[in-house]
Amino acid sequence: MGFAIYSLSEYAVSVDFGGGIDADTLQRVTGFDALLHNQPFAGFRTTVPAYTTVTVIFDPATVVAAASLAGTTAYERVYRYLVRVESAQRDAPPPATRAPVTIPVCYGGAFGPDLEAVADHHGLTAQAVLELHCAATYQVHFIGFTPGFAYLGGLSDRLATPRKADPRGRVPAGSVGIAGTQTGIYPLDTPGGWQLIGRTPWRLFDPDRASPALLNAGDRVVFRPIPPDRFATYPSPDAASSP
DSSP, X not given: OOOEEEEEETTEEEEEOOSOSSHHHHHHHHHHHHHHHHSOOTTEEEEEEOSSEEEEXXXXXXXXXXXXXXXXXXXXXXHHHHHHHHHHHHHSOOOOOOOOEEEEEEESTXXXXXXXXXXXXXXXXXXXXXXXXXXXXXXXXXXXXXXXXXXXXXXXXXXXXXOOSSOEEEEOTTEEEEEBTEEEEOOSSEEEOSEEEEEOSSOSBOTTSSSSBSOOTTOEEEEEEOOGGGTTTOOOHHHHTOO
C-alpha cells in the first residue's frame, strides 16, 4: 500500500496514497482526510483531497512555533505529524458512509442533447443508455473544477465515451455528463466538454445552504429518471430528504 509525502511549497505538502482510481484508494484518501480534520495540528488550515492524494495546507510560522510538533523545519514537523495520522488510520475502523444520494434526472431531449450520440457511439438505444446509467451506484472521488462538481467513479464500461472534440461555451447547471470512464454533474453554468445525457433540477452547489455542496468525497450516488414535466416542480434536496 503506497504512502508518500512530498513538499509542494512552504505552505503545502501532498500525501500520496499511490494505487489507482478505485474504492480502496478512495477509502484511504477520505479516511485520512476525515482523521486530519478531526485531529488538526497547530497551523493546519485545510486539505484538498483528490483521486489518490490529499494536499495539506498550513501556516508555516505557526507550525514552527508549535510546542506540540517535533522537528526543525515546518516541513519536517508536518511530515512527522502526518506519518502518525496515517499510522492511526491503518488501525482505525473504516469511516461510516451515509446512504446513497438519489439524484433525479431528465434524460435526453433538450435536457440531454448528447444522449443519442452516446447511444450511437456504443451501438445502443437511448433507453439502454438511460437504464445502464441508472443501474450503477457511483462514488464521489473528489470535488473539483468548479464548486460542488463531483467526479463520480463507477460508470459502466459500456458507457465510457470520449469528451466532445469541441467543448460547449456554456453548459447549463445540473447537466449530467459522461467523459471517459466518469460521469458527473455540472453544479454551475460553465463551459464544458462532457457528453450531456440529462439534467437534474437539483442545485449541486448552493451557497445559501448550511453545507453548500450537495455531494462530498466518499459519498455514493444513484440516478433516478424523471419525466420532463416534473423538472420545474421537483422537490429540492432539502424537501426531498424531509420526513
